[in-house]
Amino acid sequence: MATQRRMLQSLAPAPAMTLRDRFVAVRHRWRTLLRLAAATSAAYAVSTHVLGHEQAFFAPIAAVIVLLAGAGLRQRLLVELIVGVALGVLIGELLILAIGRGVWQLGLVVVLTAAIVHFSGLAGLARTQAVNSAVLLATVIPAPGADNPALTRFLDALVGGVCGLAMILLLPRNATRDIAVEVRPLLEQLQRVLHGVAQALRDGDPARADDALDLARGLQGQVNTAINTAENVAEVASMSPVRWHQRREVARYAAVLGDIDNAIRDARVLARRVGTLLRLGESCSEQMHRSIELLADGVHLFEAGLDDSATQAEAQEELVEAVRLALESLTGQLTVNRAAVAAQVRSLAADVLFASGMTRDELDVRLDF
Missing domain, CATH: 1.20.58.220 (Phosphate transport system protein phou homolog 2; domain 2)
Known part of the structure; x- marks a missing residue:
């Protein structure tokens, strides 16, 4: 009888997550939340206060990308992130210097960047970040007196990626x-x-x-x-x-x-x-x-x-x-x-x-x- 009762209990449907269960699940993610806070803050601080970048928005973005990457990808992601950003800023900067910024220029920059990246054989995150870099260069006007946007964007990607990896190592x-x-x-x-x-x-x-x-x-x-x-x-x-x-x-x-x-x-x-x-x-x-x-x-x-x-x-x-x-x-x-x-x-x-x-x-x- 006990065996049959245990069988019947084991076949009962699993209960849905309650509000308390959801709070517990969030509490168990405290390391992830702490890593995100520390990595994004550190990346932004380094790019802004150490490197002197006035629009260091991509440094915390890069940190988030590396921290939330899929399994087994983080080491490769940092390399792909930097390669994609470098290629995107190079292509985007050259095109913007030639045709300027505007509505139709944005479309042309995106198309040409995506085509060149695809032709080069890059895939995955490298391709995505190359196109994203070109889009941001074409739409975000640098602040007056700001440094070369191509160089600052590349350095921000490096800083953010390194900060993300550092948090994984220090708060695993x-x-x-x-x-x-x-x-x-x-x-x-x-x-x-x-x-x-x-x-x-x-x-x-x-x-x-x-x-x-x-x-x-x-x-x-x-x-x-x-x-x-x-x-x-x-x-x-x-x-x-x-x-x-x-x-x-x-x-x-x-x-x-x-x-x-x-x-x-x-x-x-x-x-x-x-x-x-x-x-x-x-x-x-x-x-x-x-x-x-x-x-x-x-x-x-x-x-x-x-x-x-x-x-x-x-x-x-x-x-x-x-x-x-x-x-x-x-x-x-x-x-x-x-x-x-x-x-x-x-x-x-x-x-x-x-x-x-x-x-x-x-x-x-x-x-x-």
Whole structure:
């Protein structure tokens, strides 16, 4: 009864974010907010008070671009930012000197700059910033007595980019915590999927299997987000001396995430096969029900023991037992769907066992019944 109640609770829809949840989410972003404030202020101060630029608007803009860049891009972004700005100001300045500023001149500057940049082979941020630089040069009239706008714009981009990187190094995100926050909910959702599949088998209800399949399919967005986070925190752990001690732990979580992705894909196939099996009126033994329940319990223990080797060993035993029961359930009349369900139990268990640190050789020995 307790197991069935837990299954029903696990299949309940996830609650929507409350106002309090949103405040908590913002509070957890305090490092990002502090980095943004410090980097933009520092970039503007350096460009204005140290370099003497009177219109140093692009320095804080460049800092924001680097700080909010996607995973694994910041080091490359600084180079692309500077290259794009340099090319844009060069082309824009030459064109403005030749044709002046105005409505039609702006259109011509943008078109010619975009064409030249495309011809040069630049892409991504470099292309965007080249065109943006040309637009700003064509529309923003320099203050009287201001320095060469091309040079000041280039220096502002450099200052802003360096300030953004400095804040990443000095105030880095907690790499281990941030990747753990992404990985653990995925494992909890995987448990919900498996409990739903087990309940479908127990009740002979293909609709429950379909619900579990829908839940598993909906996890792909979370998986992609977690993968992006893993790339981001790996970059932070490699760049910031403050987080160097977390590099090994971050690498472990990243490896676990790849196996979890595979396990969720296997869960989708498992749910689909169980739904097909039930719609065709095929039956499975009590051992198969119990096998998938043990699979869910093994995932739960694995999630609970991510930082505890003893619990990981317990999780491994549960997963191995789940595979044994699934294979033993194939005695008697064998159908394609029953064989496929047992095969998916083994595949999913193998993915989680890999994540727990078991090698392929160990896996073959433990699962060779």
